[in-house]
Amino acid sequence: MTNPEWLQAAARRGAHEVWMLGHVFEKYRELEGRSPEQLAVELGCSLEVLQWLSLCRRPEGEKCTEQVDAIVKRFALDPLRLIAVLRHVEAMDALIARSEGGAERGGAPEGLPLRPSRGAGNFVGEDDFRAAFGESLSSTLDLDTWDTGLDLEGVMARFKPEIASAVDREGQVRAAIRARILPLLGQRPGAPAGAGVYKALPEELGSIHEGLLFAGRVEAVNGTAVSHDSLPLGITQLGIALVSYGGTSGTFAQRLFRKEISPRSEDAFQEALSFIEMRQNRMGVGRGDSLSMLARRGIRTYAERAILMDKAEAEWRIGQGNPCAYELLSGFGYLRLLDASLRMLRRLIQHHKKFVFVPSSLEDGGFLMTLGYALDAGEYAIIETLESYGMELVDGWHGGGRSQARALEFVKECCPDVLMGLFRASERSPPRVFYAHREYVHLAARVALADSILRSERGFPMLLDVAEVSCRAAFGADGALGLVHDAYTHVGANLQHFSGRETRR
Numbered sequence: 001m002t003n004p005e006w007l008q009a010a011a012r013r014g015a016h017e018v019w020m021l022g023h024v025f026e027k028y029r030e031l032e033g034r035s036p037e038q039l040a041v042e043l044g045c046s047l048e049v050l051q052w053l054s055l056c057r058r059p060e061g062e063k064c065t066e067q068v069d070a071i072v073k074r075f076a077l078d079p080l081r082l083i084a085v086l087r088h089v090e091a092m093d094a095l096i097a098r099s100e101g102g103a104e105r106g107g108a109p110e111g112l113p114l115r116p117s118r119g120a121g122n123f124v125g126e127d128d129f130r131a132a133f134g135e136s137l138s139s140t141l142d143l144d145t146w147d148t149g150l151d152l153e154g155v156m157a158r159f160k161p162e163i164a165s166a167v168d169r170e171g172q173v174r175a176a177i178r179a180r181i182l183p184l185l186g187q188r189p190g191a192p193a194g195a196g197v198y199k200a201l202p203e204e205l206g207s208i209h210e211g212l213l214f215a216g217r218v219e220a221v222n223g224t225a226v227s228h229d230s231l232p233l234g235i236t237q238l239g240i241a242l243v244s245y246g247g248t249s250g251t252f253a254q255r256l257f258r259k260e261i262s263p264r265s266e267d268a269f270q271e272a273l274s275f276i277e278m279r280q281n282r283m284g285v286g287r288g289d290s291l292s293m294l295a296r297r298g299i300r301t302y303a304e305r306a307i308l309m310d311k312a313e314a315e316w317r318i319g320q321g322n323p324c325a326y327e328l329l330s331g332f333g334y335l336r337l338l339d340a341s342l343r344m345l346r347r348l349i350q351h352h353k354k355f356v357f358v359p360s361s362l363e364d365g366g367f368l369m370t371l372g373y374a375l376d377a378g379e380y381a382i383i384e385t386l387e388s389y390g391m392e393l394v395d396g397w398h399g400g401g402r403s404q405a406r407a408l409e410f411v412k413e414c415c416p417d418v419l420m421g422l423f424r425a426s427e428r429s430p431p432r433v434f435y436a437h438r439e440y441v442h443l444a445a446r447v448a449l450a451d452s453i454l455r456s457e458r459g460f461p462m463l464l465d466v467a468e469v470s471c472r473a474a475f476g477a478d479g480a481l482g483l484v485h486d487a488y489t490h491v492g493a494n495l496q497h498f499s500g501r502e503t504r505r
Contacts, residue, residue, distance in 0.1 A: 011051040021071075022054030027089050043081050044189075053077075059086065065180050069187065079184045080367070177374040185381060190388070192419055192438065197381045200446045205378075208450040212316060213463075216253065218447060219244045220318035220463030221308045224471040225300045236261045238300050239475025240307050241467040244314055254470050257307055261299070298332035301325050302341055308355070309348050316447055319357040320464050323348065323435050324386055324415060329393055335403050342410045349414045353437040356444035358461055362433060372422045372431020378453075380423035380445040386415040386435070421445060425452035429459025 014022025029039055040050040053075060059067035068086075072079040130136050139145050186195040212218050223240040240257040301321070305328070308317045324345060331338025348355060362368050375381060390411030397404045419441045424431045432452065436444030451461040458465070 007048065007051045011054040014054040019058055020054065021056045021058050024058055024086060024089050025050070025054055027092070028085050031088070031092055039085075043085070044078050045075060049075050065183075069184070072187070072189075076189055078188050080181060080188060083181060083184075084367075174374050177370065182371065182374060182381065185383060188384070190384070192382065192385050192416075194438075194441070195382045195384070197375070197379055198442065198445070199376075200378045200380065200449050202378070204446055205450040205453065208446055212447060213451060214245050214248045216244050216246070217314050218316040218318060218451070218463065219308070219312040219314040220461065220467050221304050221312070222320050222464050222467035222471060223300050223304045224468070224475050225297070226475065237475060238303060239471045240300075240303055241470035241474070242307055242312055243463055243467045243470060245463070252466055254467075255311070256470065256474050257303070257311070258475060259299075259303070298327045298334070298337055301327040302337060302344070305348065306340075306344050309344055309352065315354055316444075317352070317355045318447070318451070318461055318463055319355065320468075321357060321359050322386075322389075323355065323357045323418060324390060324411075326393060329390060329407050329411070330397075331403060331407075338403050338407065342406060346410070346414060349417055349437060354440055354444070355437065356448045357435040358448055358464065359433050360460070360464075362431070368422060368433060369431065372424060372433075375422060375424040375431055377424060377426045378449065380421055380434070380449065382419055382421040382441060382445075384420055385438075386418040386420060387411065389420075390415040423449050423452070425449055425459035426456035428457050432459060 011022055014020040015026035017023055025039060028034065029036070034042065036050060037047060040047045043050065043053075045053070053071070056071055057067070059065075059071065068079055068082060071077065072082060182197050185191065185197065188195070219242055221240060221242050223238065225239075226237045238259045238261070241254055242257070243252050243254045245251075246253050305319060305323065308319050328338075328341035328345065331341060362372070371381060371383070391408075394404060394407045394411055397407075417438050418435055419438050421434050421436070421441070422431050423434055423445055429452075432448070434445060434448050448461055451463055452459050454462045455465070
C-alpha cells in the first residue's frame with residue numbers, strides 16, 4: 001500500500017473504534033449528513049489531516065482540555081471547531097441514552113438509527129416519542145386532546161418546571177464553556193494578540209460615565225430610510241441622527257441630517273416595460289429596485305459612518321453594525337460608492353481609531369451566542385480581527401476586476417486593525433458583539449459597557465437607542481409617507497399608487 005491508501009484504511013478502521021476520534025467524526029457525519037470533504041472544511045483542515053485526526057484518541061475525562069490542546073497544536077486546528085463537534089456528538093449520545101433508559105456510549109441503540117436513511121422506511125418508534133415528549137404520538141395527533149381557548153395559568157403551570165430544568169441545564173453548559181472553551185480563545189489559529197476574556201470593574205465604568213459619556217465626549221449615530229415605490233414615482237428619504245449626552249440630567253444633544261433621493265427615468269415607455277418584466281418574474285431585480293436598495297441600504301450605511309467621521313466632534317464615536325459593512329466593501333456594485341467608502345473607512349481606522357460599533361443583533365446566532373451567554377456581567381471577550389470576514393466577502397465576488405483589487409487592498413491594509421469581540425452588560429441582558437480598533441479595544445469595550453448598563457435589561461448602548469428614536473420621530477414612515485400622500489392629493493391623484501399597508505397608516 002502507498003501511504004495515502006494505508007492512511008485511508010486506518011481512518012476507516014478508526015471509525016469503528018469508540019475510543020478514537022474517527023468514531024466521533026463518523027457519528028457526526030451521520031447526524032449532520034456531512035461528507036468527509038465537508039467535515040474537513042468545517043474543521044478547517046485538509047482531507048488528509050482529517051484522516052490523521054481520525055487516528056487520535058478521543059479527548060475525554062478530566063484531561064479533555066489538555067488532550068484537545070495537544071491535538072489542535074499538532075495539526076494547527078481551531079480548537080473551538082473541534083470542541084463543537086465533540087460536544088455535539090456527546091449531547092446526542094446522552095439524549096439517545098436517556099431515551100432508551102441508558103444505552104452504551106459506543107453507538108446508537110438497536111432499532112434507533114442516528115439519522116433515518118432516505119427511502120429505507122426507518123422511523124422513530126412510539127416509545128421514543130413518548131420518552132421525549134411525555135405522551136404518545138397518537139395522543140398528540142388526536143385533536144380532541146387539544147385545549148380550546150386560552151388557559152394561561154395552565155400553560156404556565158406546565159412550562160414552569162420545564163423552564164426551571166432548562167435553566168439548570170444552561171447553567172451546567174455555561175460552567176463547562178467558561179472552564180473549557182473561553183480559556184482557549186487566545187490559542188485559536190490566527191487569534192489576535194490579547195484575545196481572551198476580561199472584566200470591567202465598576203469604578204472603571206463609573207470613570208467613563210463621568211469623564212467621557214456625561215461630559216459630552218462620546219457621540220453616537222443611527223439612521224433610518226423610508227421609501228415609496230410606485231409606477232410614476234420612487235422616492236427614498238434618508239434620516240441620520242447624531243446624539244450625545246447633555247450631562248447627568250437626562251438630556252441629550254442631537255443633530256439631524258436628511259436627504260431625499262428620487263430616481264428619474266428619461267424613457268417612460270422603457271420604464272413601463274421594465275416594471276412589467278420585473279412583475280412577471282419576481283425573482284429578478286430591475287434597475288429601479290437596484291437603485292432603491294442602493295439608497296435604502298448602501299447610501300444610508302455610508303452616510304452613518306461618514307457623519308460619524310466628518311460631522312461628529314466628540315473624542316469617541318459609537319456606530320451601529322459592522323464598521324466595514326457588506327454594503328461598503330461591495331459598494332453595492334457602484335465603483336464611486338466603493339471608492340468613497342474605502343477612503344472614509346481608512347480615515348476612521350487609520351487616523352481616528354477611537355470608535356466602537358455595536359450591532360443590534362448577533363450576526364452569528366450559534367457560535368457567538370454560545371460564547372456570549374457564558375460571560376458574566378461586566379465581562380468582555382476579544383475574539384478575532386475583521387480580516388477573515390473581509391477576505392471571505394471580497395473573494396466571493398464574480399468578475400471583480402479593478403473594484404475587487406481595491407477592496408482587497410483595503411481588507412489587507414485595514415481589517416487586521418479592527419477587532420471583533422463580545423460583551424455582556426448584565427445577567428438579564430443578551431450578549432452583544434462589538435468592533436473596535438486594536439489600539440483602543442479595551443477602552444472601547446468599557447465605553448460600550450458603560451453606556452449599555454444604563455439600561456441593564458436591554459444591555460445595548462443607550463446613545464444608539466436615543467439616536468434611533470430621534471430618527472423615527474423626525475423621519476418616521478408616517479411623516480415621510482404623509483408628505484407623499486399630500487403631494488398626490490394636491491395633483492388630484494387617488495390612492496391607487498399606494499399599497500394597502502400604506503393606506504392604513
